[in-house]
Amino acid sequence: MNLFSLKKSGKKIAAVASAVLVLSLTLTGCGTKQTSDPAPQAVEPNSIIKIGVISPFTGPAARTGQEFKDSITMAFSEINNKVGEHPIEFKWIDSESDAEKAARAYESAIVNDKITVGFMDWHSWVSVSCMEVAAKYKMPHFFSYGATDVVNQKYKSDPGKYEYWLGKAWPTPEKLSIGYVKAVEEAINKGLWKPANKKVALFGVDNDWGRGFCAALAEQYKAAGWEVVSTEWVGLGETDFYPLLNKLKGLNVSMVAGTMSDPSSVSSLIKQSKEVGLKSIIASDGLGWVGEWYKLTGDASDYVIDQIPQWTTPEAKKFQADFKAKYGYEPGAAVAGMSYDYSKFMIKVLEATEKDYGSITTENLFKEGKEKVMTGQLTYTDGLLMKEYKYTPETFPDPVIDQDHYMFPVVQYFGGKGSVVWPDAYKNADLKIPNQ
Structure with missing residues (x-):
């Protein structure tokens, strides 16, 4: 064997010996046991949780989307x-206020961005x-504002398929709207x-x-x-x-009641109602959704x-002030306040998911939602606006609605401020009637 071969063989032997020594020290120092079973895969301590938030960040309701984004950011920044x-x-x-575009964007977030939860x-x-989309990809989606009864109907038609839509932030319209009739009936x-x-026109x-x-x-x-003499769609x-x-004015109705979905529409309707001289009492659901509504209507x-x-409690008023100081605009209780909650x-x-399941x-998250949130075992009682956010099998996908849990009062606006006129438990003013 020549000198080159000896050197080459010596290097190989040294390398093998060194590798064996390192492996031996590693196993001894760590106390590792040899076993035929594979070691369990530990969850990375710094694994990222990606939350996919659906909201209209562009389009006619972009102002609402901004409040969502800022309030959500504010809440999570408090836990760093x-x-x-x-x-x-x-x-x-970005839903762009369009159902098809929203579904495509949501699917992309699940497939391409690998979100953890909606x-x-x-x-x-x-x-x-x-x-x-949530059903297709088995993606748990928590606390959507979409209140329509169509959501409830879909859920009840196939709970096994739609159980991934985990709890509505707003209940169905019939539960949200009952105060309008009760407030005026009590005044009468x-x-x-x-x-x-007793004639009313709806919009x-x-x-x-x-529609709901x-x-x-x-x-x-x-x-x-009451007699519903007209229902108008916009x-x-x-x-x-x-x-x-002008059509509603010609119908000579005592009340006009309805709802819009974006600030520009509802504020335009209110301003123009004064310009045409409409004397009916107007129930405009959602006029105050965004914080700057009075700047839009006067x-x-x-x-x-x-x-x-x-904004009634000291905690709610502090949030309102902190939000305005941080973002430079007035938040709405129904949008920024509730999305913060x-x-x-x-x-x-x-x-709770990490505590219950280890990761x-x-x-x-789906298991936690189904086993704890849907059943009312996991609730939230430290909110700014409601006493308790809670779901039960009887109410799901809607929250529990009553004065001890979740309820919207009826307010009447004057000078940009709302006074509660219903129910009696929250009331601080009587309903006032314009000259008709």
């Missing part, structure tokens, strides 16, 4: 965007569409209002939310002895209501009633 050892990242999914949504018709019974007639944005809301109102007014983003309002909103949460509820779900995964 981290649950345990898990950093939180957000995928902001969260929130504003529009009813978007929720109906995205329910299909107390002699505060003697309407010339609504022409989609799942508006107006259908609920119609039944409630009829049950109270498009999303519509701002010219002069023909509609005193045209005086006498309008709205069923909506308010539901963000805190979502944080509680994430923490925060898509599958485990």
